[in-house]
Amino acid sequence: MTAATSSVGGRRRSALREFAAAVQTIMVKELRSRMRGRRAFIVLTAYLALLAFLAYGAYLVVAPLADRVADAGTGFEQANASAFIGRSIFAVLSVFQIVLVAVIAPAFTAGQISLEREKQTLDLLVSTPLRPGAIVVGKLATALAFVVLMILAAVPISAIVLMYGGAEVPNIVNQQIVLLTTAIGIGAIGIFASALTKRTQAATVVTYSIVIGCILGSAMLFGFWQSLAQRDDVLGLRTNGGAPEQIRYLNPMVAMLDVVAEVEQPGGTAFSRPLYRIFGLDLAVGIAREDEGVGPGEPFPAPAIDTRLAGYWWPRVAVSFLGVAAVLTVASMMLVVPTGIRWPFRSRAVPASEPGR
Amino acid sequence: MTPVVETRGLVKRYDGELAVAGIDLVVGPGEIYGLVGPNGAGKTTTMRILATLLAPTAGEAYVTGIPVTANPIEVRRRIGYMPDFYGVYDDLRVWEYLDFFGRCYGVPSARRGPMIGELLEIVALTDKRDAYVESLSRGMRQRLCLAHTLVHDPALLILDEPASGLDPRARVEMREILRELRGMGKTILVSSHILPELGEMCTGVAIIDHGRVLRSGTIAEIERSLRTAAVLRIDLLGDADAVQAATAWLGNDPRVSDVLPAETAGRDEVTSLEAAFDGPPDAQAAFLRDMIDAGHRVVGFRQATSDLEEIFLQVTGQHAEEAVA
Numbered sequence: 119m120t121a122a123t124s125s126v127g128g129r130r131r132s133a134l135r136e137f138a139a140a141v142q143t144i145m146v147k148e149l150r151s152r153m154r155g156r157r158a159f160i161v162l163t164a165y166l167a168l169l170a171f172l173a174y175g176a177y178l179v180v181a182p183l184a185d186r187v188a189d190a191g192t193g194f195e196q197a198n199a200s201a202f203i204g205r206s207i208f209a210v211l212s213v214f215q216i217v218l219v220a221v222i223a224p225a226f227t228a229g230q231i232s233l234e235r236e237k238q239t240l241d242l243l244v245s246t247p248l249r250p251g252a253i254v255v256g257k258l259a260t261a262l263a264f265v266v267l268m269i270l271a272a273v274p275i276s277a278i279v280l281m282y283g284g285a286e287v288p289n290i291v292n293q294q295i296v297l298l299t300t301a302i303g304i305g306a307i308g309i310f311a312s313a314l315t316k317r318t319q320a321a322t323v324v325t326y327s328i329v330i331g332c333i334l335g336s337a338m339l340f341g342f343w344q345s346l347a348q349r350d351d352v353l354g355l356r357t358n359g360g361a362p363e364q365i366r367y368l369n370p371m372v373a374m375l376d377v378v379a380e381v382e383q384p385g386g387t388a389f390s391r392p393l394y395r396i397f398g399l400d401l402a403v404g405i406a407r408e409d410e411g412v413g414p415g416e417p418f419p420a421p422a423i424d425t426r427l428a429g430y431w432w433p434r435v436a437v438s439f440l441g442v443a444a445v446l447t448v449a450s451m452m453l454v455v456p457t458g459i460r461w462p463f464r465s466r467a468v469p470a471s472e473p474g475r
Numbered sequence: 476m477t478p479v480v481e482t483r484g485l486v487k488r489y490d491g492e493l494a495v496a497g498i499d500l501v502v503g504p505g506e507i508y509g510l511v512g513p514n515g516a517g518k519t520t521t522m523r524i525l526a527t528l529l530a531p532t533a534g535e536a537y538v539t540g541i542p543v544t545a546n547p548i549e550v551r552r553r554i555g556y557m558p559d560f561y562g563v564y565d566d567l568r569v570w571e572y573l574d575f576f577g578r579c580y581g582v583p584s585a586r587r588g589p590m591i592g593e594l595l596e597i598v599a600l601t602d603k604r605d606a607y608v609e610s611l612s613r614g615m616r617q618r619l620c621l622a623h624t625l626v627h628d629p630a631l632l633i634l635d636e637p638a639s640g641l642d643p644r645a646r647v648e649m650r651e652i653l654r655e656l657r658g659m660g661k662t663i664l665v666s667s668h669i670l671p672e673l674g675e676m677c678t679g680v681a682i683i684d685h686g687r688v689l690r691s692g693t694i695a696e697i698e699r700s701l702r703t704a705a706v707l708r709i710d711l712l713g714d715a716d717a718v719q720a721a722t723a724w725l726g727n728d729p730r731v732s733d734v735l736p737a738e739t740a741g742r743d744e745v746t747s748l749e750a751a752f753d754g755p756p757d758a759q760a761a762f763l764r765d766m767i768d769a770g771h772r773v774v775g776f777r778q779a780t781s782d783l784e785e786i787f788l789q790v791t792g793q794h795a796e797e798a799v800a
Contacts, residue, residue, distance in 0.1 A: 136581075143578035151566035237562035242623065245526050245556045246579035247548045 140248045144256025145263070158264065165218065165268050169211060169275045176210040176389075177203060204282030209378045209390050211276050212293050215269070216300060216374040220333060223265050223301050224325035227308025229318040230257040231454060236318060240454075250454040254447055258309050265301045269294065285381045292377045296432050300370040303439030304329055310446040313453035332368045337397045340365045366431060368442065371397050373435035379428035477540040479504050479631050479662040480525060485534035487520050487686075494520040496686035497534065502664060502679070504630075507657050509673040510666040511787055512683035518666040519559055521683075522635050525664070526556040539630055552580065555624025559635040559666075563616055565609040569600060572608055572619065573626060580627035594622040598652060614645030621652065632656065634665045650676060682790045689790050697786055706735075707759065709748045709766075710775030718746045721771045725750050730762060745774060 152158065180203050188199035231254070234240040243253060276293065279285045304325075311324040343361030366372045375397055378390055386394055480502035487495040495517040502508040510518040523529040524536055527547035536543045538550045564572060570591050577587040595601045598618035603611065611619060617637065624632055637653070638646045653663060653676060667673045673680065674694065681691040690697045711721050725734045725748065735749035752759065763776050 139581070140579075143575065146578065147564070147567065147571075147575040150571055151564060154566065237564075238558070238560050239562040239564060241528060241558045242556075242561055242576075242620075243579070245528055245551060245554075246576065247551045247581065248579050 137249065137252050140252030141256040141259060143248065144253055145260045148257065148260035149263070152260065152264065161222075162268055162271060165222075166271060166275065168218070169215065169272050172210055172214050173207050173275055173278055176207045180206040200282045201284030204279045204284030205381050205383075206284075206387060206389065207282065208276070208279045208285040208289065208293075208381055209387065211272075211279075212296075212374050212378050213371075213390075213393065215272060215276075215293075215297055216370050219265065219269065219297055219301050220304060220329050220370060222268070223261075223304040224308045224322065224329055226261040226265060227258065227305045228312050228322040228325040230261060230309055231312040231450070232315055232318040232321045233312075235316055244454065251448075251451045253454055254309060254313070254450045258305055258447060261308070262301060262305045265305065266298065269297045269301065289377065289381050292380070292429075292432060293374070295436055296370065296373045296377055299436040299439040300373070302443045303368070304370075306443035306446040306450075310450045310453075313450040333371050336365050336369045337371070341396075363434075367434050367438040369397070370435065370439070373432040376428055376431035376435075382428075476504060478502055478537075479506075479539055480508070480664055481537045481540075482521070482525070483535045485521060485524060485536055486532045487517075487524060487529065488532040493686050495524070495531070498681075498683070498686070498688055500681060500688070500691070502662060504662055505657070505660055506678045507653065507663045507665060507676055509677040509680040510664065510683055511673060511680050512666075512668065513791070514668055516668075516683045517686040518668075518683055519635055520686075522556075522633050522664065522666060523558075525550075526554060526558075526633050527551055528556075552627060553629050554631045554633055555627070555629040556633045557620050557624050557635060557637060559639065561620060563608045563611075563619065565607065567608055568605055569595070569608060569611070569619060570604045573622060576623045577626045582626060590626060594625055597625070597655060598622045599648070614641050614648065617641060617645070617649065618652065621649075625656075630662060632661050632663045632665075634663060636667055637665060638667065682787055684791050690786075694786065697790070705752055705754075705759075706779040707750045707752045707762075708775070708777055708779040709750060709773060711746050711748060712744055712772040712774050713746070714744070717772070718748070721766075722748065724766070724769055724771065728762075728765075730754055730758065747775070749779060 184199035184202045187202070231240070234243060244250065273290070273294065276290050279290070280287070307328050308321070308325045311321040311328070312318070315321045315324060340361045343365070347360040371393075375390070375393055379386070379394070382390060478501045480500055482498055482500045485495055485498040485500075486493070498517065498521055500508075500521075510521065512518055520529065524531050525538060525543060527543050527550050530544055539553050541549050541553070543550045564575070567575065573591045573594060574587055577590060582590060591604075592601070595604055598621055600611075600615060600618060600622070603615065608616070608619065617640075621634070621637065624634070634653075638649045641649060653665070657663060665673065665677075677694065679691065679693050680697070682689045682697070690700065692700070709721075709725075711718055713721075722734055725731050731750045731752055733751040735751075752762065754762070759778070763773065767773055
């Protein structure tokens with residue numbers, strides 16, 4: 119018994135509309151329970167207050183130094199001193215926002231599906247005609263809606279930088295792209311972990327482990343691998359071509375430092391330099407090495423930060439996160455589907471009488 | 476007429492263990508059909524297959540003629556499912572909860588408002604409309620969950636243990652609601668391991684154990700298939716001697732295969748006897764006349780009807796004996 123036949127295009131459009139309505143259904147319900155009460159309000163206020171405090175802190179540290187430099191007339195114009203303040207604030211805000219997003223996004227997503235399992239509401243939900251795809255997308259969208267609200271609400275704080283100069287609107291746009299794609303990627307990881315495990319606690323642990331692995335683990339692996347390559351260079355072995363750059367493609371910190379590096383002077387600042395060291399002192403140099411022919415003749419390449427190649431990493435990381443988000447969202451849909459019933463997008467099922475059992 | 480529920484040779488295997496071992500069911504429109512059996516008999520699995528939450532290992536299941544595995548979405552539009560264990564969204568209000576499920580089933584927004592009012596009326600939660608689900612008692616939640624199965628006006632309700640964990644009063648309320656729903660023309664498939672609550676309500680039952688249907692049909696049919704002899708309950712007036720005489724008379728009559736021990740019927744000087752009697756109603760009438768002619772003072776004479784619990788024990792007991800033999 120099928121519905122009245124209609125044109126393929128019409129059916130596709132109505133299927134799309136149905137999917138959108140289903141996503142909306144989930145979002146309305148989630149927002150009703152999530153945004154009610156003071157929790158959302160308090161979290162958002164605390165987030166903005168923290169960022170404002172950090173921006174002011176950066177100003178407190180940097181402004182007197184900039185003044186001194188400007189007064190001493192060492193070649194810094196007053197405008198450059200101002201830009202120095204702007205860059206510093208931009209660097210601090212960017213780095214802390216990416217850390218906060220990495221901490222907050224899992225908290226908002228890791229319980230989404232496992233909580234439905236724990237509270238035994240998932241059966242009620244999946245026995246409705248809602249597509250599992252719409253359930254997963256709706257949940258991800260709601261969780262992200264709040265994270266996105268937080269990120270966008272902080273834009274005016276980042277915009278303080280525009281008063282001082284040093285970072286321009288395009289830099290803030292890049293910063294926002296990195297923040298949003300990271301939120302989407304980590305959010306999808308959280309949903310996936312939530313669909314995969316039976317309990318929220320486990321899902322939370324899994325999600326944070328993956329996030330820590332992405333940020334610190336990949337940095338350590340990359341550093342170790344590079345060190346081996348350097349050792350081989352020094353020994354003149356040349357058997358190791360260096361770490362594959364793909365290791366960093368899911369590291370949001372690398373992406374954000376890359377965005378920061380775009381505005382910084384070569385060498386970075388006292389704030390950013392240690393971060394460059396941890397997350398790849400050769401953020402740009404790693405690429406530059408081959409160009410500049412660092413080889414056996416030059417045993418220990420100078421750890422100078424060459425920002426000429428900045429802007430290389432963040433688009434790759436952003437695209438990788440979007441890709442991961444897409445794959446994990448589909449995987450989560452499969453996990454929500456009652457076993458063996460059907461593919462998440464279509465109503466046609468695999469016939470149950472498959473060969474075998 | 477297409478049956479509302481039909482299963483043919485339904486089998487579900489979990490890790491090599493048979494949960495459902497070939498169940499055939501046919502439930503017609505407007506029936507209240509009971510699945511009766513102990514825990515782990517396969518009732519829930521059967522219901523979950525019909526609710527499209529599980530794929531059967533083998534066999535076919537149809538809801539209003541639509542195959543559940545091939546077209547689950549269409550099946551879901553025609554059923555309301557209440558699982559045996561379920562949660563509710565605590566942080567929603569009662570009307571929001573029903574509104575949410577209304578949206579899930581694609582009920583247009585213009586119809587959702589009035590529908591919520593009607594459903595709350597049916598399950599007697601009208602005054603809880605704006606309360607948080609969290610604040611509802613167990614019985615109220617159960618009724619709310621029942622209301623959620625009705626948002627899309629389905630033809631079939633699949634209710635897994637709808638009265639479990641309820642106090643007697645809440646059970647009575649639940650039963651009244653089910654009766655009302657039946658009056659609305661719904662077909663209801665209901666499971667229970669608590670038997671008395673189902674007995675008087677069902678138009679048909681299937682007694683399930685170890686994943687198989689042991690007996691099915693109306694309660695009267697099952698009863699008939701079980702009994703070779705009817706049990707007559709005879710109330711006698713008189714003292715112990717009179718009762719003894721009557722017992723002896725009954726024991727000597729060839730038509731009576733067994734006499735059960737006497738018990739007082741609660742009234743003064745009235746004692747009840749149960750006699751297993753082999754014969755149709757007119758033979759029973761003749762038997763009563765003979766008994767009165769013999770001088771026994773009979774004040775009550777009727778065929779004892781057994782309740783579902785008794786039938787159930789008898790069926791599962793018989794089955795166990797067959798298995799041993």
